[in-house]
Amino acid sequence: MIHNDLTMRPITGREELDLFTRLSYKFDHELADDLDAGRRRPEWMWMALRGDRLLARLAWWSRGAGEPPFMLDIFDLDDTLPESERLDLGVRLVETATAAVIPPDTPRTEYSRFVPPAWRDDEMARRVVESRMTSLERTGARLLVERLRIEWRPGTPIPEPSGRLRFRPVRGRDELVELMTLVLEGTLDAHSHADLAQMTPAQAAAAQYDDEMARYKSPREWWQTATTPDGDPVGFVIPARNNYNAIIAYIGVLPAYRGNGYIDDVLAEGTRILAAHDVPRIRASTDLGNVPMARAFERAGYVNFEREINMIWS
Incomplete structure (x- = not known):
């Protein structure tokens, strides 16, 4: 033209x-x-x-x-x-x-x-x-969110397991969608808020699983559910590989267990799984406004190497 x-x-x-x-x-x-x-x-x-x-x-x-x-x-x-x-x-x-x-x-x-x-x-x-x-x-575009892009680098110490939680592989789609649905309560994630404006938490979780989680070709046994010693789910972490990097694709702690520092244990486990495969880096993202998650990554030794601007038309 x-x-x-x-x-x-x-x-x-x-x-x-x-x-x-x-x-x-x-x-x-x-x-x-x-x-x-x-x-x-x-x-x-x-x-x-x-x-x-x-x-x-x-x-x-x-x-x-x-x-x-x-x-x-x-x-x-x-x-x-x-x-x-x-x-x-x-x-x-x-x-x-x-x-x-x-x-x-x-x-x-x-x-x-x-x-x-x-x-x-x-x-x-x-x-x-x-x-x-x-x-x-x-x-007609508008800013949706600014995000932190962060990465763990080989040689960064990974905390030893605290013993407070147990970890086991996620038991399939239904369990993960249920856990994803629960962690949407009180979420600070802008994309999740946008989804929740159009659908129920269960629908949003199922859509995210089918559109994102199901696409990862890395081993599903990497996906971990965190539980109490008695077996009650506390949270989950999804270590994965996309087309470019090893990533923490999703991580969450159920509302009933927030405020106890469990996110540190869950993140350390996901990091440990990926680091065991000699990856050159592990990447993750979180919203600039999600201060608790950003601080958890910082405590785990992840560094903020850049930011991401997301804009949408609506």
Whole structure:
């Protein structure tokens, strides 16, 4: 599509990755593999060009071959352009690409961007983050949540078991969905709150299991239920591997047992399981506003290496 001297179009294939990456972001090294695996498709990777100069770009990511776009996770602008031109260009590219990629009766996918942990304190980082957010806000997006991205690194001590809890493998989907339903009470997670605005806790837990937990190909015996010595469930932890890293996919303590420090025991067990497989890192995320969970990760030796901005259209 040509607007005056500006061309907006998707890449033709892998042969244009060099052009697409003239504006850079941390996912660039994964693009070729994601294209090969079907997690990205050329028609989802759009550029705004003036001649052969790349002025803006965006791309969607999916969770697997043959699936629809799941996340708008690349959106970059040429920061040498004047602010008004840069913001307008971003809006035009988002709207043009979205109209071509997302069916008209389908909700827009969430937007995600990884940013430095102290991005507000760095003038250049703040300018980059805020320009993307402002462009998206002008298309109707709003901030859902800012999240901490954290990781455990080999060599970090893992606390020895305290002996207060027992651990056993999760007994299938029904048990985990039941536990996930219970921990939604009093949740501080913004995505969970958004789900609960549209469905019951049981429905939200079942949907999250089917959409996320069931996709992990790592061993299910890693998934652990924490119990009292008498066998009553206290919480659970889901250590797993996604397509890129070992992760703590989900962790929770039931409301009746909160406030006793059990989260430290549960997190240590999940960390111990993954660390036993000589992983180069273990990653996790939690909302910036979920202070109790963030502090638990900090006590366990996890470090905040970046943040994530999530925006939605609603």
